[in-house]
Amino acid sequence: MWSRAERDACRDEARAVGARVVLCFLDVPFDELWDRVSRRNAELPVGTFDISWADLLRWSKLFEPPTAEELALYDQQTHPAITGLT
Numbered sequence: 001m002w003s004r005a006e007r008d009a010c011r012d013e014a015r016a017v018g019a020r021v022v023l024c025f026l027d028v029p030f031d032e033l034w035d036r037v038s039r040r041n042a043e044l045p046v047g048t049f050d051i052s053w054a055d056l057l058r059w060s061k062l063f064e065p066p067t068a069e070e071l072a073l074y075d076q077q078t079h080p081a082i083t084g085l086t
Contacts (some may be wrong), residue, residue, distance in 0.1 A: 020075040
C-alpha cells in the first residue's frame, strides 16, 4: 500500500462489505530499512530476489507516508498484539 490512493481504494472496498479497517504504519528510517534488507539479502529465502540499495532507495521515494488526516479515517487498533504500534 504505497500510495494514499491505493490505501483509500482498499479501505473503501473493505468498508463496503462491512469490515473494520486498521492501518498499522511503522515509520522506520531508511538506514534501518537498509540494515533489515541487508540481513534478509544475506539469508535469501528460496524464491525471493536480492534487493539492492539502489532499489530500496528508488522504492522509498515512491512511498507516500500516511498523514494524520488519513490515519484518522481508519478504525482504532483494538487487538492487544498491535496496540501501541505507531
